[in-house]
Amino acid sequence: MDCIFCKIVAGEIPCDRIYEDTEVLAFLDIHPKTPGHTLVIPKTHSENIYDIHSQSLTAIMSSAQKIACAIKTALAVDGINVIMNNGAAAGQIVFHAHLHVIARFAAGSNTSRHEELGIVASKIREALL
Ligand code: AMP
Ligand code: ZN
Numbered sequence: 001m002d003c004i005f006c007k008i009v010a011g012e013i014p015c016d017r018i019y020e021d022t023e024v025l026a027f028l029d030i031h032p033k034t035p036g037h038t039l040v041i042p043k044t045h046s047e048n049i050y051d052i053h054s055q056s057l058t059a060i061m062s063s064a065q066k067i068a069c070a071i072k073t074a075l076a077v078d079g080i081n082v083i084m085n086n087g088a089a090a091g092q093i094v095f096h097a098h099l100h101v102i103a104r105f106a107a108g109s110n111t112s113r114h115e116e117l118g119i120v121a122s123k124i125r126e127a128l129l
Pocket of ligand 1: 093
């Protein structure tokens with residue numbers, strides 16, 4: 001199957017890894033909406049909300065909570081969106097189920113700076129420990 005996120009899980013494509021366990025992988029989005037934009041995916045392939053196994057959904061949501069807390073600590077954010085796009089009409093581009101964890105910063109905040117993905121990833125990983 002030609003799925004880019006399955007290739008990331010298999011280690012065939014690199015990623016800036018944030019978190020991993022037996023069921024879940026989380027890594028930085030390659031085109032971040034804001035600093036720390038993280039994708040949380042089940043290691044087992046499913047397309048989206050319609051076919052994901054409930055155990056995988058629980059696992060990615062639970063991981064997204066931990067990662068949101070770590071992003072809040074690491075990047076001093078003002079808010080966080082957890083978003084799932086389901087279907088092309090909803091903006092889904094990659095058809096391997098995933099949650100977006102996206103930090104939001106108040107207008108005028110100085111945290112919307114650009115940092116190398118690797119540096120942002122290590123800050124979030126440290127806050128997860
Ligand atoms: P969606 O619109 O919910 O399907 O979002 C897919 C997301 O995956 C987009 O925000 C892309 O920037 C991101 N993406 C695509 N390829 C990669 C990749 N190789 N590594 C990290 N993020 C990716
Ligand atoms: Zn996949």
